[in-house]
Amino acid sequence: VAGIELPHKQWPELIGSLLSNIHQVETHVKQATLETLGYICEEVPPQVVDQDQVNRILTAVVQGMNATETSSDVRLAATRALYNALGFAQANFTNDMERDYIMRVVCEATQSSDVKIRQAAFECLVAISSTYYEKLAQYMQDIFNITSKAVREDEEPVALQAIEFWSSICDEEIDILDDYRSEYTGDSDVPCFYFIKQALPALVPMLLETLLKQEEDQDQDEGGWNIAMAGGTCLGLVARTVGDDIVPLVMPFIEENISKPDWRRREAATYAFGSILEGPSPGKLAPIVNVALNFMLAALARDPNNHVKDTTAWTLGRIFEFLHGAVVETSVITQENCQQILTVLLQSMKDVPNVAEKACGALYFLAQGYEDEGSVSPLTPFFQDIFQMLLYVTHREDATESNLRTAAYEALNEVVRCSNDETAPIVMQLIPVIMLELHQTVEAQKLTSDEREKQNDLQGLLCGCLQVIIQKMGSIEGSKYAFMQYADQIMDLLLKVFASRNATVHEEAMLAIGALAYTAGPNFAKYMPQFYQYLEMGLQNFEEYQICAITVGVVGDLCRALEDKILPYCDGIMTQLLKNLSSNQLHRSVKPPIFSCFGDIALAIGENFEKYLVYAMPMLQSAAELSAHAVSQDDEMLEYTNQLRNGILEAYSGILQGFKSSPKTQLLVPYAPHVLQFIDTMYGGREMDDAVMKSALGVLGDLADTLGSHVGPLIRDSSSSKDLIEECMVYDDPLVRESAEWAKHAINRAVSG
């Protein structure tokens, strides 16, 4: 009730009367009062409570946490209430004395004899680490001592929170350092205090110790979480924070333990190695990985312990992810070791499900490294064997365990993505196999709900696989025609898949159809009568807005494939798109692509877009006005505003280009002042990203190109056009420069003509 009333300035006496209870002698009243204050702080936004009341709440809560409080129940309620009240304490954390006092009480509570209080106090420290990172410098030494003791000696729930404190500091520093490196800002609102770098010599040994505290069979427990897992995760974050500096601190641990008879030591060493592969430079890691690779392959093939094999396969995957492919200058994979790697990976796919799943994941990253290789991929000779093994894995009785089937299909997709002219015929052989599998799922009847769920998963995977195959075969000129012989059957199956009621399956089928439309081109028209109902269904799906967004994208694919053959369906599509734009229920992220889609439709049907102008233009104008004046409070809002602007500009471009050379061009002249004003306002606001800049230049050029002398003087007088173009002519991005050149040329023609 307070959550509803306090923001409306009602129930003003609530907090005051609660606080008067704090002086009650009865413990249960104190405890209940603190719990209520905790609930209120959780529900009510901080700005609703004035600073005086915040001070009194914090005083009551901190007093309740104090070591002088004799009741454990009261101390626990107070500590949990503080967790929720921390968001209110902005002003108090800027005051040195108040902050010192709060920090002292929290640190004291971490030493309580009650495990629940210790856990709640560490949870407070975790929350403080993210909310008040920049205020922590003077407490870090003490916090290190406290967390270090807890990690080494305390019970698991407490130790996990103590590790989480350091993971959370890493999160903060990774974000800040990312901001420092960002090409946009090059700076961060909060400075980096390099706490992790300073703590490194003590922090890393503490984390390495945790790696030895594995549980038996922990890899079979999906979603499991224990000290070793938290420690390894934290070590990975530390590596991402400090880069090369972590390597010399971890290498002795790896060297000492990797060959020990105790599986825990071998696994911990491998996990440490895998954890530090992201962050340090490839130059630092490559020599180590080159030495370790053979050892890792031998361990995956022969280590007697499944846990060690699981971590080894995962580590190999990380090696391929971070030290192989376009991301690095010199890959650690060579023509020579590739065969050995593949032999071991494929063999491991017959291992227990969790090991096989990691082997599939490793193959995924191995293949990813060859996506841009052209026809010299060393995977080429192994394509047949790889597909055979992956299909075998998808049919394993235990393929639903450890996400194995999904991992196998994902690896299959990635191998397809890195196929080329030479391997395309082998991919082509996959098509009937995948179609047969999909056929079997759509024919299956009378399933239990459990079987239905598994079938939905499988249908989603098969549609995803078909999508990847269609995209790839469509992009290889020599395979396109051979592929098209399957188009009718594939389309037939995909339409049957829509009988499923599952959102993921619909989305995957829709994406596959979009890919097929692009590959088939104008020939896709023959499928439209049957497909249209599902297209409309997708556009109407507000609840699963991802489906709606994907379907809007597919309309774009169809426009480009069918061009004016899409005309008979445009009344229905436009009606639905306009409805979607007017709806408050539709997720906002779908709206920018809908505007872009207007452009796709207009470009496809040209002057036939005339009848939609009267509806589409006012929508575009009001959205343009809103987005041009939008004040972006945060990065997320700024990104959305720019997406919206880009969508609107793409719509204008499509419409202008669609009408180009038509006798009806005149119809657009009345809209030109508004379009120019939109660009002027955005340019004045100075928050356009590169994509918006490029689109704005495009629209300026399209206006001039399509409307010529009708708008020449108008463009000449526009405050932004000249400045924007001049500014973009010397821009870093060559595409922006190119667009500026083109726009300038078009405008000059319009003005002189």
Place this chain on the structure above:
Amino acid sequence: MAPPPDHRRPIKRVAISDQQRRRELALRVQADRRSDAQNRARQLASSVLSLGPVTEVEPE
């Protein structure tokens, strides 16, 4: 009060699923094809214009 957030983090998992990748890739490919289509239309307009004077002098 709701329990504090569970701080479990994904273990030995890739940051992005292939499904998410397919979705993002499809959106990126669509955006690229849209801009290709628009650029093609622009180039066509430019080449027609630049060919303008030449076509005038060509004999019918």
